[in-house]
Amino acid sequence: MNNIRPLxxxxxxxxxxxxxxxxxxxxxxxxxxAEELGTTESKVLDRLGYLxxxxxxxxxxxxxxxxxxxxxxxxxxxxPPDELxxxxxxxxxxxxxxxxxERDHAYNLWFVLTASDRAGIDRVLEAxxxxxxxxxxxxxxxxxxxxxxxxxxxxA
Amino acid sequence: xxLKDAQTxxxxxxxxVALLQSIEDGLPLVTDPYREIGRRLGLSEGEVMARxxxxxxxxxxxxxxxxxxxxELGYRANAMVVWDIRDEDVSESGARLGxxxxxxxxxxxxxxxxxxxxxxxxxxHGRDRxxxxxxxxxxxxxxxxxxxxxxxxxxxxxFKKRGARYSTEKAIAVITSSGRGS
Numbered sequence: 001m002n003n004i005r006p007l008x009x010x011x012x013x014x015x016x017x018x019x020x021x022x023x024x025x026x027x028x029x030x031x032x033x034a035e036e037l038g039t040t041e042s043k044v045l046d047r048l049g050y051l052x053x054x055x056x057x058x059x060x061x062x063x064x065x066x067x068x069x070x071x072x073x074x075x076x077x078x079x080p081p082d083e084l085x086x087x088x089x090x091x092x093x094x095x096x097x098x099x100x101x102e103r104d105h106a107y108n109l110w111f112v113l114t115a116s117d118r119a120g121i122d123r124v125l126e127a128x129x130x131x132x133x134x135x136x137x138x139x140x141x142x143x144x145x146x147x148x149x150x151x152x153x154x155x156a
Numbered sequence: 157x158x159l160k161d162a163q164t165x166x167x168x169x170x171x172x173v174a175l176l177q178s179i180e181d182g183l184p185l186v187t188d189p190y191r192e193i194g195r196r197l198g199l200s201e202g203e204v205m206a207r208x209x210x211x212x213x214x215x216x217x218x219x220x221x222x223x224x225x226x227x228e229l230g231y232r233a234n235a236m237v238v239w240d241i242r243d244e245d246v247s248e249s250g251a252r253l254g255x256x257x258x259x260x261x262x263x264x265x266x267x268x269x270x271x272x273x274x275x276x277x278x279x280x281h282g283r284d285r286x287x288x289x290x291x292x293x294x295x296x297x298x299x300x301x302x303x304x305x306x307x308x309x310x311x312x313x314x315f316k317k318r319g320a321r322y323s324t325e326k327a328i329a330v331i332t333s334s335g336r337g338s
Contacts, residue, residue, distance in 0.1 A: 059182025145254030
């Protein structure tokens with residue numbers, strides 16, 4: 001995807017920067033934002049729509065805490081380089097896999113698995129081990145230390 | 157008020173699930189988004205706002221507001237930086253790393269010896285690889301992590317990334333299927 005940063009106005013930047021948390025919970029939230037930015041509600045709505053269409057804005061919405069219930073894990077495989085694409089395709093084909101990245105490391109394939117319970121995770125890991133002959137690292141989250149205050153954008 | 161008591165006892169109820177599902181692509185960009193969501197779900201505007209507030213205060217929603225896309229805003233490099241922190245220090249180091257601006261995820265995970273020694277995982281975004289490495293150097297200085305072995309795993313190819321929609325549905329399906337206890 002292209003970098004749209006050079007196309008953004010100062011107004012766009014403030015919209016993206018200043019409302020990442022504690023979004024107004026009141027009947028006309030965009031009017032409240034317009035008031036803070038010294039503009040109109042319709043301009044705020046127009047620009048948010050524009051930023052969403054061009055990809056800078058994912059959404060105005062919620063970031064959920066991971067793994068409230070259910071099961072997930074981060075897994076990694078050390079794949080011989082000439083087999084990486086075929087093993088990656090095999091892994092990606094499982095509906096339980098929702099991210100799958102190549103990374104610079106001896107463990108070069110990293111993927112996230114989610115299922116309704118731990119047994120569902122184990123089944124997929126065992127199947128992958130059996131089909132690839134490679135033993136996955138199984139690294140479930142134990143603690144979440146991240147305090148999500150939004151992402152401080154640096155425009156300079 | 158009854159709603160709050162009920163929610164803190166039960167965790168997430170079916171209406172919360174429907175509400176979270178209805179906003180997984182974000183609030184509708186209209187003048188009265190909470191009324192619009194309520195109209196779809198058969199809830200009053202006030203109940204939509206009250207539930208969103210409670211979901212935030214109970215920590216199920218970590219953050220509510222503008223969610224940006226890093227890559228499209230010029231943060232082209234991302235690295236998973238893994239650290240081997242002594243077990244007795246990992247909570248403190250994790251909390252400090254997890255509150256730094258450049259760190260977008262910070263999880264403790266198990267070691268798998270002898271193959272894998274690292275127990276703390278952070279995700280760091282930067283404009284390019286050099287910027288990510290500068291962030292790492294600064295974190296080491298600031299948090300005095302000189303003695304903690306670490307590795308920087310830059311991403312190369314993305315083979316699969318499910319959109320926000322599907323992963324949220326999945327998370328919600330998981331919440332629903334496991335019942336309402338918390």
